[in-house]
Amino acid sequence: MNFKYISKLAFSALSMALVFGKTNAQVVIGNNTQPNGSELNNIITAVPFLLITPDARAGAMGDAGVAVAGDVNSASINASKLAFLDKPYGFSVSYSPWLKSLVPDINLAYLSGFYKLDDRNTIGASLRYFSLGSIQLTDINQQDLGISNPSELAFDVSYARSFGEEFSLGTSLRYINSNLASGQFSSSGQVHSGNAVAVDISGLYKTSTILFGKQAILSAGANISNIGTKMSYSDGGENFFLPTNFKIGGASTFTMDDFSTLTFALDFNKLLVPTQPIYDSNNNIVSGKDPNRSVPAGIFGSFSDAPGGFKEELKEVGISTGLEYWYNQQFAVRAGYNYQSPMKGDSRYFTLGLGLKYNVFNIDFSYLIANAQTSPLANTLRFGLLFNFGDKKIVKK
Secondary structure: OOOEEOOHHHHHHOOOOOOOOOOOOOOOOHHHHHHOOOOOOOOOOOOOHHHEEEEEEEHHHOOEEEOOOOOOOHHOHHHHHHHHOOOOOEEEEEEEEEEOOOOOOOOEEEEEEEEEEEOOEEEEEEEEEEEOOEEEEOOOOOOEEEOOOOOEEEEEEEEEEEOOOEEEEEEEEEEEEOOOOOOEEOOOOOOEEEEEEEEEEEEEEEEHHHHHHHHEEEEEEEEEEEOOOEEEEEEEOOOOOOOEEEEEEEEEEEEEEOEEEEEEEEEEEOOOOOOOOOOOOOOOOOOOOEEEOOOHHHOOOHOOOOOOHHHHHHOOOOOEEEEEEEEOOOOOEEEEEEOOOOOOOOOOEEEEEEEEEOEEEEEEEEEEEEEOOOOOOOEEEEEEEEEEEEOOOOOOO
16 A cells, blocks of 8 residues: 555545555545445445435435436436426526535535427536535645545536437436545655546336326336546556446336325446456455456446356345325425445435425425434435426427
């Protein structure tokens, strides 16, 4: 280990500590906690804040929502849903204090907006900003390196197009900046901000039917996010994969009566990045595959590179499920559950939330329920304020 920046609490929020060297990069994390609240596992990526769901509505449904009816925040989970929005334009602001049971000054802010070009085409833009507060930096000899205010951001431009009333496709182009310890020095040179470019590819299919004697809308959605360049924090240093993620799911929305609708959602997630192999004392791989690959090889190889074989691959699939009840399209109650295998993060929690729609704006709120002794995400709050303007637009066949 040649160099490291350690802050007792703040680096508990990172999924990789900055251990800069040309070889033998390690992960050093206090309390084994990542920014998405999960425990340390053997999948390593840069900028894991991109895996946090900034939307309070989806957050209240266990982070499910890839196939749920869209809103202004759709680009954060499935940009293709923007094509079916029935207002000409809108914007939203979301905020969440993150890992507040560990540190008081980590937070995630999200600003998004959309504009319908016509009945079929919609564009959107969003900014995601993750602040890690103030960090006291020290070197390996515990010498004071000063105070740092690390932060990460992602700026997106999205486009969605509908193909009739049932099918849409969407994409997002993303610029990512990760400024964790810029200006410091490591064995491989001066540390700089990490920069990367990525794209999302998404789709949505929905259809109206009669199910269990009720009018229903059945939908299926998929989103492959953060397909992009690797990220490095120093010249000649280690290159890290972005958290490319495959999210697929379905939803069923039932019209219960003239005033009530009920939605059930189920999503599955899998990171499309290499699983770290098992090494012997001489740094030779004894199980698994070499993680030093190209981005395409990392994505396609992520389905078969776990040291434990197919059984371990299945454990890398996370499950999110949620429900949403609307009364008179003005008041919503939401609940959900999120599950990760104990071997692959062990992030398990329930969520609750409320929504209020009045005139042109919506207010969303979510609350995460977990064991405060074992989960740093316990009692996490998310807030969202959404504005939609203009008369409704109808998608033409």
